[in-house]
Amino acid sequence: MSTEPSSATVRRGAGAAYRVHLGTDHAGLELSRSLQQELTSLGYDVVDHGPTAYDAEDDYPAFCIGAAEGVARDINDNRPSLGIVIGGAGNGEQIAANKVRGIRAALVWNESTARLARQHNDANVIALGAREHTPEECLKFAALFLQEPFTHDSRHKRRIAQIADYETCLTPLACEISRRDALARISVSA
């Protein structure tokens, strides 16, 4: 049974290993369209979460949360999947994507942050600012993000697990740290 939302447009590339979910707003629509074409031609299985037409008054949250939910659904189904959310700056789009459980969305603004998003953060979504870069730069950032593996270094896994713990158990990390500090103070004074 397909898990695609009915509003999403799926473009299938030949031999795609990864599915890529895209969501944007009016500020990123042109870039999203050219990224969809490029990524499809590179063999990615592209899912467009909109918008489908230019509207200068549209709002990014639903489109970007839709893309992030697509990634989260795929991860849940053990399907290799990543997401790209685009806006004028990318900030609000990143914030919206990060509200979806299981999503680690990174704002990418150069080649280094594109690589580090995967290497250190195992980011499954990136946000791009279409008004901040040329389309060629954005394509390069997207390609670097999609191709870069996570390092699986234990320190990065530990930090990602701390974020996931907070997300799933709502155990406030700050409380945990202050509890440990308090215990340390007690053992020093004893």
Ligand SMILES: O=C(CO)[C@H](O)[C@H](O)COP(=O)(O)O
């Ligand atoms: O980047 C964004 C959010 O972070 C939006 O794309 C941006 O705020 C849209 O601006 P406007 O409505 O003035 O075109």
